[in-house]
Amino acid sequence: MDFAYSPRTQELRDAVSAFMDQHVYPNEARYGTELEANTQAGKRWTPLPVIEELKPKARAAGLWNLFLPESELGAGLLNQEYAPLAEIMGRVPWASEVFNCSAPDTGNMEVLVRYGSAEHKERWLKPLLAGEIRSGFAMTEPAVASSDATNIEARIERVTGTGGDEYVINGRKWWTSGAGDPRCKVLIFMGKTDPDAPRHSQQSMVLVPMDAPGVKVMRALSVMGYDDAPHGHMEIDFQNVRVPASNILLGEGRGFEIAQGRLGPGRIHHCMRLIGLAERSLELMCKRASSRIAFGKTLAQQGVTQERIAEARCMIEQARLLTLKAAWMMDVAGNKTAKAEIAMIKVVAPNMACQVIDWAMQVYGAAGMSQDFPLASYYAGARTLRFADGPDEVHRNAIAKVELGKYRV
Structure with a gap:
């Protein structure tokens, strides 16, 4: 094992560090001021101008989508090469978003790159890569111990409707990070398509637009007193939410x-x-x-x-x-x-x-x-x-x- 940084990694470390010194650290106080101003104005879940202003600068500097491995869509870095860059970004909790490298979007984009159809990539991956929208990951449930994901009770049932084959989704999720942001347009939802299948083949993942009828954000959950606005960790109810059958990722039972x-x-x-x-x-x-x-x-x-x-x-x-x-x-x-x-x-x-x-x-x-x-x-x-x-x-x-x-x- 050689943990020495490659020339490319070292170059990117220097570039990310310089960007943090020039643009991120000097704006930490502004971030807090803008969040407080939004709170006072009743707009706590409104994206902050400071981050939106810094995103084009990061993209122009070539420091964009650095997380994405094995793909021509990102920097093509190995995990070992990206890790030291994530460390630098992590010094300021909101900095990763400036580089379009923040969770849960990073994981969701990787899912779409690896398992999404051409339609999924055009509709959701493309604007995510551009930083135009955000996304959420809906897995954890309040009614069961979700540390054992086989306990998940939410249902994804296939039906034939007026618009053709669809999935009907029902369940209650919480700790859906990112769903408080008004730019969150799509969720990756994990639920059971076949409760009678083998234990680890019952679950599937499906794409659910945030504006689909039946998707209702119930509340924002606080984390030891912090609600992490404008990102948020939301409890969401799904009642008879219908999505096209083509929204399934990889296939039933592949969750x-x-x-x-x-x-x-x-x-x-x-x-x-x-x-x-x-x-x-x-x-x-x-x-x-x-x-x-x-x-x-x-x-x-x-x-x-x-x-x-x-x-x-x-x-x-x-x-x-x-x-x-x-x-x-x-x-x-x-x-x-x-x-x-x-x-x-x-x-x-x-x-x-x-x-x-x-x-x-x-x-x-x-x-x-x-x-x-x-x-x-x-x-x-x-x-x-x-x-x-x-x-x-x-x-x-x-x-x-x-x-x-x-x-x-």
């Missing part, structure tokens, strides 16, 4: 197959963004510790602070190397071979980020809990990913099974 193809790269993206967030938090921690005085000396001179800074550096480096290893294995051997490493990074990266951010908050004292600094929102986002990427317990169970399998008689 888990699509999910495996979608979730591997997406987890690399999430983990590397978290590593970037942890790096930013450590940076904030060190600067604060060097400038604040307590009990006659700076916080940086306190032994406990030095110990935490050192431990944070160790943890970040370990998480980065493990994530890069997982990315490398996915590139050379495929997602299935890398399943243990993918599961490991899903546990390691968010837990590491939560700990580093927590230590940074301690250095900031009460200020670290307030809106004056970004650490509290960083923590909420990192803690959420211990569920959004699947519960730690599920991943640890998968890792243990792989490990025990080595000694099976």
Whole structure:
């Protein structure tokens, strides 16, 4: 395994870093101001001008759709090549959207590239790649433990209607990220087409336009007090929603197959963004510790602070190397071979980020809990990913099974 950055990766790292320095970091305060202004005006779910102004600049700089591998539609980077770019973008939670590299659009675009028909690509993929619309992924349900996706109860039933063959969709989904944005025009919906089929062949994925009759956004869910406007995590009710049979992705019973193809790269993206967030938090921690005085000396001179800074550096480096290893294995051997490493990074990266951010908050004292600094929102986002990427317990169970399998008689 060679983790040295290729010349192309290094060139893109330099370009993304320069763009962040020139355009993103200087606009962090503006982002907050615009969001607050929208809130006061009753337009909390309106896209922010600062992001829309920066998108053309990123595209003009050739820093657009960098996430998309194995395709002439993006940069064509391997997972290992894209990972360090995702880390840089992750230093500011909203930065990925500027480069058209934000979830859940990245995973949805990969699904459409790999499994979509020519019609799907023309109607949905093309405007997504252009950053003209956004999308959502509707899988988790409030009524069942969705960490076991075979529990999903939503139905996708094929019928013959006046317009020909259709699917009728019924179910309640929540944590549908991105569905709060008025630019969200399509959802990838996972439900059961055949409850009597083998356990992992019951589920299918289908494209559902947000404006289809019967699609009703019930509410925005808050994440430890944050609603992540204008992105949002919505609870959505689907009542007798009809879509053409051609909206099915890959075919009935192929939902888990699509999910495996979608979730591997997406987890690399999430983990590397978290590593970037942890790096930013450590940076904030060190600067604060060097400038604040307590009990006659700076916080940086306190032994406990030095110990935490050192431990944070160790943890970040370990998480980065493990994530890069997982990315490398996915590139050379495929997602299935890398399943243990993918599961490991899903546990390691968010837990590491939560700990580093927590230590940074301690250095900031009460200020670290307030809106004056970004650490509290960083923590909420990192803690959420211990569920959004699947519960730690599920991943640890998968890792243990792989490990025990080595000694099976």
